[in-house]
Amino acid sequence: MIRIAVENLEPGMVLAASIPHTKHPGRALLAAGYVLDPKTIAKLPEYGVKGVWINHPGFDFLDAQVASGVPESRTRLYHDIKRNFTALANKTAGAFDLQFYKELISRLIEELVKNKDHAVWAERILEEPEELFSHSANVAYLVMILGMSLRNYISHERKYVDRRLAQDLTNLGIGAMLHDIGKIKLPAELRRSHVLDHHEDEEAYRSHAAQGYQLLRGRLEATASGIILHHHQRYDGNGFPEPTRPHAGRHPEPLRGDRIHVFARIVAVANVLDGMMAICDRKGLPKVAALAALQSAELRGMFDPVVFAAAVRSIPLFPVGTCVTLSDGREAVVIDLNAKRPCQPVVQILKPGAQVQDPSGEEINLAEPEAPSITHENRRPVDKYLYKPPDVITRHIAESYQDEADQATTACDDLLEAGAPSGGSPAAQPEA
Numbered sequence: 001m002i003r004i005a006v007e008n009l010e011p012g013m014v015l016a017a018s019i020p021h022t023k024h025p026g027r028a029l030l031a032a033g034y035v036l037d038p039k040t041i042a043k044l045p046e047y048g049v050k051g052v053w054i055n056h057p058g059f060d061f062l063d064a065q066v067a068s069g070v071p072e073s074r075t076r077l078y079h080d081i082k083r084n085f086t087a088l089a090n091k092t093a094g095a096f097d098l099q100f101y102k103e104l105i106s107r108l109i110e111e112l113v114k115n116k117d118h119a120v121w122a123e124r125i126l127e128e129p130e131e132l133f134s135h136s137a138n139v140a141y142l143v144m145i146l147g148m149s150l151r152n153y154i155s156h157e158r159k160y161v162d163r164r165l166a167q168d169l170t171n172l173g174i175g176a177m178l179h180d181i182g183k184i185k186l187p188a189e190l191r192r193s194h195v196l197d198h199h200e201d202e203e204a205y206r207s208h209a210a211q212g213y214q215l216l217r218g219r220l221e222a223t224a225s226g227i228i229l230h231h232h233q234r235y236d237g238n239g240f241p242e243p244t245r246p247h248a249g250r251h252p253e254p255l256r257g258d259r260i261h262v263f264a265r266i267v268a269v270a271n272v273l274d275g276m277m278a279i280c281d282r283k284g285l286p287k288v289a290a291l292a293a294l295q296s297a298e299l300r301g302m303f304d305p306v307v308f309a310a311a312v313r314s315i316p317l318f319p320v321g322t323c324v325t326l327s328d329g330r331e332a333v334v335i336d337l338n339a340k341r342p343c344q345p346v347v348q349i350l351k352p353g354a355q356v357q358d359p360s361g362e363e364i365n366l367a368e369p370e371a372p373s374i375t376h377e378n379r380r381p382v383d384k385y386l387y388k389p390p391d392v393i394t395r396h397i398a399e400s401y402q403d404e405a406d407q408a409t410t411a412c413d414d415l416l417e418a419g420a421p422s423g424g425s426p427a428a429q430p431e432a
């Protein structure tokens, strides 16, 4: 199967995977095997469908590499979050059901474990007009992928907690789902805003972290409610909320580096990544534009570099199955990723008329010298956004392939050597 953008679909193409119904969770909009016709293709954008998996001879081997059922579980998550946030907004915090969120997260973990080899971030789901809910679902989903790939780093950062407990991702997932719950207290126009948007009403926007924390304080484990309060706290010490209570006549230092709980550091990365992708979506820019924008040293300074490297690896710029155009004019399909050089995956040439002819096209590793480069993704120009991750990120990505036992320690040592901003002593690490 290959992934085709809705605008490039042609009548006669056959769905290789069902399309989840965006308005009715658990139902399929169209089932696998459906033969597309012009009327159906024209209607797909109305249901928020951006791309579909299509049968294609010569690319059956990709079927095993693609977790095509994952979007369905994410759509379910979106609807569950929407239902519960709405209940909270309409009633009171008394409507909050922690057990419900625990069950959502354990279902999500089960889903991701089942698809652990393929669980990557393909695309955002469902945007307007319910941006708050889709953002919460997207962030929760991405955070759980990150949490699973960072289990050892998490237990290293929570060194004063029993290892088994330290690696329990339930509170990470609950905090991620609820990180923006404070926005239900904001005016409708601010609910859609992300931190990277320009805010006319900056102070009101910033209040959502503290408002969300107050709303659910005492109803969640401290590690989960800490995420709500600190998901805008930057690794370099910027961000909000600012410390306000003077202690012994002195204002406390802002939280920075490893003084911010590792769960909040993970959610901070996922939050900004999804926010940047939402902004690019609105402007009609490809996903690679969002990732490219986050490569500047200034923006990277916002994040824990180990977490950021894991996020870059979890969001393939050109996921397996993506149709691309090369600089020599040939059409190709991505068949393997390159974590260190995400803009240079391995592709297989799509022969003209391959639906009926010999499908076996040439395989090219775009990272090889003299290899062509990608110019378009699904016929949309992307060449001006292609980038090479900075060395510090590449090094952390490389480290993530090392023996798991070494991974967290090495990453931390390297960070200190690189002079990355770091917080106070480990004893200062907030851990409730």
Ligand SMILES: [Fe+2]
Binding pocket: 179, 180, 208, 231, 232, 271
């Ligand atoms: Fe937020």
